[in-house]
Amino acid sequence: MGDKSKIAWTDATWNPVTGCSKISAGCTHCYAERTDKRLRGAAGQAWREWSASNAKYNVRLHPERFDQPLRWKKPRMIFVNSMSDLFHPQVSDWIIYRLFEVMRDAPQHTFQILTKRPERALKFFERNWALTQTPGISFGGGFIGLPLPNVWFGVSVEHQKAAERRIPLLLQIPAAVRFVSCEPLLDNVNLDVWMQYTHPKTWIASGLIHWVIAGGESGPNARPMRPDWARSLRDDCLKSQVPFFFKQWGRWMPMPGEPDRLIASPQNEHDIPLLDGKAWTEFPRLQPIA
Numbered sequence: 119m120g121d122k123s124k125i126a127w128t129d130a131t132w133n134p135v136t137g138c139s140k141i142s143a144g145c146t147h148c149y150a151e152r153t154d155k156r157l158r159g160a161a162g163q164a165w166r167e168w169s170a171s172n173a174k175y176n177v178r179l180h181p182e183r184f185d186q187p188l189r190w191k192k193p194r195m196i197f198v199n200s201m202s203d204l205f206h207p208q209v210s211d212w213i214i215y216r217l218f219e220v221m222r223d224a225p226q227h228t229f230q231i232l233t234k235r236p237e238r239a240l241k242f243f244e245r246n247w248a249l250t251q252t253p254g255i256s257f258g259g260g261f262i263g264l265p266l267p268n269v270w271f272g273v274s275v276e277h278q279k280a281a282e283r284r285i286p287l288l289l290q291i292p293a294a295v296r297f298v299s300c301e302p303l304l305d306n307v308n309l310d311v312w313m314q315y316t317h318p319k320t321w322i323a324s325g326l327i328h329w330v331i332a333g334g335e336s337g338p339n340a341r342p343m344r345p346d347w348a349r350s351l352r353d354d355c356l357k358s359q360v361p362f363f364f365k366q367w368g369r370w371m372p373m374p375g376e377p378d379r380l381i382a383s384p385q386n387e388h389d390i391p392l393l394d395g396k397a398w399t400e401f402p403r404l405q406p407i408a
């Protein structure tokens with residue numbers, strides 16, 4: 119677990135919680151679920167039977183991993199809970215709070231939290247704020263002053279409806295950097311209304327959304343991402359000067375020379391230009407401000 123990640127927009131993953139339950143169309147071929155099933159399959163019959171009976175809400179805590187980032191001395195970008203959703207209803211406020219304490223105490227790292235449940239996240243932050251206003255009340259040893267400068271907060275958005283539901287909540291959450299991950303991209307998404315001018319040097323001076331990630335679905339039965347959806351997101355980001363990161367085509371990519379036809383993509387799909395001459399490498403991933 120952890121120290122290195124294959125996910126191109128981060129360095130490492132930290133999974134103090136694993137397991138989840140599906141909440142929207144983007145979850146249909148959930149990578150976390152597939153991996154979890156594979157691990158359960160490798161773990162023997164008794165475990166398989168137990169976990170099959172708990173399959174719907176197979177959320178598990180891993181307390182032995184809680185302090186893991188404190189032991190990593192070299193600064194890293196860390197994706198929190200790549201195998202779950204930190205704001206799943208089965209993860210208690212107390213646990214979330216405890217994990218925020220770890221993030222606060224590891225300022226050498228940048229933590230990236232991505233959720234499909236921003237309504238729960240907002241409630242958590244509101245409660246945390248309320249506690250700061252109530253003398254004599256202590257929760258997990260005190261309150262956390264938010265936003266933490268080393269914590270980025272993002273929502274997953276697979277289509278326009280998800281954007282309209284989740285982004286307005288994201289914008290109310292105190293965060294040093296707010297990002298939107300459009301992966302798997304299942305339809306055209308227009309983020310214009312939530313993007314504002316961002317300072318070209320710091321990237322995070324005044325924008326409402328500071329970073330956009332896009333990518334197609336991977337794995338068996340993956341649904342195709344139409345190239346014009348990715349291209350239009352990229353163009354909107356360029357127009358608003360919001361950094362854009364093209365993560366991958368996924369299972370399907372445009373056929374070279376025939377941009378409207380999709381073919382199964384090779385493994386190194388990152389090397390394929392985004393249709394009109396702009397390679398994914400022209401959009402470097404967002405870096406923490408020194």
Ligand code: SF4
Binds near residue numbers: 140200234
């Ligand atoms: S919210 Fe994320 S981790 Fe949970 S089921 Fe959906 S895709 Fe999987």
